[in-house]
Amino acid sequence: MNKEKWLLQEIDQWMAQSMIDAETANALRERYTGKKNSGMLIILFSIIGSLLIGTGIILIMARNWYSFPIFLRTALAFFPLIVSQGFAVYVIRRKRNSAAWCESVAILVTSSVFTAMALVSQIFHISNDYASYILQCGLLSLPMIYLLDASAPLIVYYWTILNWAGLTHSPLNAILLLVLFALGCGYIYLKRKTVNAKLIYMTWISLSAGFVAVMIIGAMLDSSLLLLVLCYFVLLLSVESLPEPVSAAFQSLGTIGSLVTLAILTYQNMWANVYEVVGAGGAVFAGLMLAVALFFVFSNQEIHKLKKLFILALSVLCILRYIWILMELDYDVYPFVFMLISNITLAGCGVGFIVHGTRHIRLQTTNIGMVILCFLITIRFFDSNMDFLWRGVVFLVLGAAFLLVNLRLARIKKQTKDEGVET
């Protein structure tokens, strides 16, 4: 018996004796058998295969077997559901450790739920119930994510709740959407300690779904979408206590999102446009996100001070805006004041990146700061009447600064490396 086979048998025995759990067993198998990539491929292909089968079932049923009597059509509607549920029982009892089985059966059950519910509408010609149809399907499929430890139905679940929320426009549904979204995110939270490729993908998908959810909630609550998404990105930026690859998803999306939103808000017209939009519900939602973000920032001692400053500046910007509107302060200076704060914050952020990069001799960080500053100066040309000569001069100065900073950093880096070799 070779070493690999022996180890696999040992792992099975440890799991049978409850010495290790299924996740640890999977991690050990992946680590010592070198089948990580092929495992991921098998999972991916099984999800695609099950999705195709599920879609096939939906399409066959959608053909409308009108010539069959109602009871036969009803039986047809339930047949795929009962078969897939049988598979789910089998997987829980025998194949709970196989990610490929879990993912494919979970997606099969999900498709069958969609089919069964759709057939009810088809048989009885039920109209205009698309929103409740997809929500019911999403909710009925949700437990499969947790029971079979499957991530593919989570994507379907997000799709159903976001679709439902987009189709039903009411402030009460905004709260319900938050609760439904939290039910999906609970899976990521439970799995946060088992860092693997699946968790990282699911985190990215959840954060992207969260972005769409915030936009929909903003529309439901008659609130400024730009400010709400800015608060959402600030919240993402403040989350640092998760394991590294998961936290990276929060940080990347939070950084890119907040910088892009802030860049949009550096235009005076943007502030004039969002002046009217100030639903009380939207203000409460924004306030909640900022309160959670500030709680994370102040409870985490390890957060970098420049980042802390950036989060604080963005929070102050949003809070000030809501206070200004709610207190009905002077409208004439409002767009100018907030445009100015946005510009200063973005410029400060660029300078912060440059300072941090220069201090720690990180070319990449310095260049991000330079790009932010150049971008800010470039977009300001669109709403200024500066002479072409001076525009040219500014670009020349910026280009020269870019090159000089990079040259200087490269020299310092080389010098430090040489000193390290000598010692």
Place this chain on the structure above:
Amino acid sequence: MKKYLLPGLIVTILLQLLVPSYKIYVKYDILRTGDVYYFRVNPVDPYDAFRGRYVYLYAPLDVGRYGKYGLITVDADGFARVTELSDEKPAAGPYVKSERDGWFAMPISVYYMDEHLAPRAETYVRQRNVEEETYVSVRIKEGELVVSGLFVNGVPIEEIVKDGFS
């Protein structure tokens, strides 16, 4: 945690079976015991990725737009019409509940058909003699409505378009 998986799955399975079964029970009960009415309609043919092809039905309304319940009157030709809207549940007489909140929307808007027959049905209805009556038969019970058939001059639309038409 592991010991809750199977009971959890059983509860989920029961829910997944019960929700569509309950919907079927309610609708089937209306089909079996509800009163029959005929509403004139104008059909067109769209498509639903999940539920297949259907004929979109438009039942004209002679009343306003606001109200949760529509009182039904049957005219001399035997066709039903909504003649009055109300926010309160009518104490007497047949009525139908709106399928939307806020304004009155007749719950007659889709008639699912075979994918090949639905476009033919739409073409047939569009090209038909204007004197031919196009209507749906529905069953109504306590304000809930289920469409049971689409007819042209008393002949089911499936029969008319099954073998093509001239």
